[in-house]
Amino acid sequence: MSGSVSSTTTTTPRPVGGKPPVPGRQRRFSRRDRIWALIISLILVPIVLVWVYPFVWTISSSLKSTSEIFGSLSPFSPVLRIGNYTQAWREAQMGRYFFNTVFVTGFSILISVTTAALMGYALGRYRFAGKKVIIAVFALAVFLPEGYTIIPVYDLIDRLHLTGSLWGVTLAEAGGVNIVAVLLFAGYFAQLPAELEEAARVDGAGFVRTFVTVYLPLARPVTATAVIMQFLHSWNDFLLPLVLTLTRPELRTLSVGIYALRGQYLSDWGVMTAAATIALVPIIVVFLLLQRHFVESIAGAVKG
Structure with missing residues (x-):
């Protein structure tokens, strides 16, 4: 019949045991x-x-004098003493120690993350005899204190004739590859589809090319996590740099340099806290920039 309008009746599903949602309204908390x-x-x-x-x-x-620091617990001060940072940077040589720490941390991240990614790729994507034993040994190595390895590490660096150099400190920091990062890479790579590897093999890609062009770009969250963990380890490490720079004080890192202030600036806590702030700020900045990838990698590894 002309003029008749056909209509379709739609029903809105009702939640079980509750009232239907009202359009335009948000859920109200009880x-x-x-x-x-x-x-x-x-x-x-x-x-x-x-x-x-x-x-x-x-x-x-870091913006107060020693008397102001211990005279009140209030974080506020009527006078901001910026000179503490100038004194820490120049007279206490925090500028040189900052460069040393950046050098050691940057190259140790490059070496450690690359090695951890390759080891995680092999453990996550390939089956071979003794694989479970290797993973178990890695898991046990997490609980091994650093103090037990300081002597063989020092002996190895000495045999390589790298004692008293920043490259020796760098290799010592990167040598103890973060086992947690290896296991995170292994768990992340294991959950990726095998079709990616098969397609790369059809295109003629080998082990290294498949890893670099296919799997490593997909593991960006885990890579960010490995960078954060190695950054925190190398930037804050104290024992290895202390032992390896005993004969070369100019090669100290920030943690060792701040410790050395205890004797030279025993009464000037403003300079000491200024130096500590200089070492603290880069850690906060790096973590804030990479925290989203850090959470994604942990969630992905647990899911896998």
Whole structure:
């Protein structure tokens, strides 16, 4: 019949045991939910303040004199003493130590992450005899204290005639490849589809080309995590740089240089906290830039 309009009736699914959603409205929290949120906030806020206070104290103390630091616990000061940073950078040689730390950290990241990715690729994508034993040994090596390996590492660097050089410190830092990074790479590569490898093999790609052009670009989150972990290890490490730079004080890293301030600037806590802040800021910046990839890699490895 002309003029008749055909219509189709659609039904909106109702949630089980609840009312149908109302268009244009967002879910409202019940009074019980708001109370629980308030209780959790009241518990977490003091914990956050306790956790953050040492960082705030360090940064604020770097702008004070020694008397102002110990005269009040308040992080605020009427006078900001920027000269503490100038004195730490020049007179305490933090500038030289900063360059040494950047050199050691940068090249150790390059060596360590490349090695960990290759080892993780072999463990994650290939089957071979003794694979489970190797993974078990790696897992046990995580709990091995660094102090037990300092003597053989020093002996190896000495045999390579690299003692008293930044390259020796770099190889020592990169030599203990982060086992957690290897296991993360292995778990991430294991969950990727095998069709990618088969297609690369059809195109004539070998082991290295398949790894570099196919699998490594897909492992960007795990790579970022490995960079963060190696960065934290090399930047903050104290024992290895201390032992390897005993005869060459000009090759100290920041952690060893800050420790050396304890004797030279025993009464000037403003300079010491300024030096600590110089060493702390790059860590915060790198983690903030790569934190999203860090979370993604952990989630992907656990899922795999």
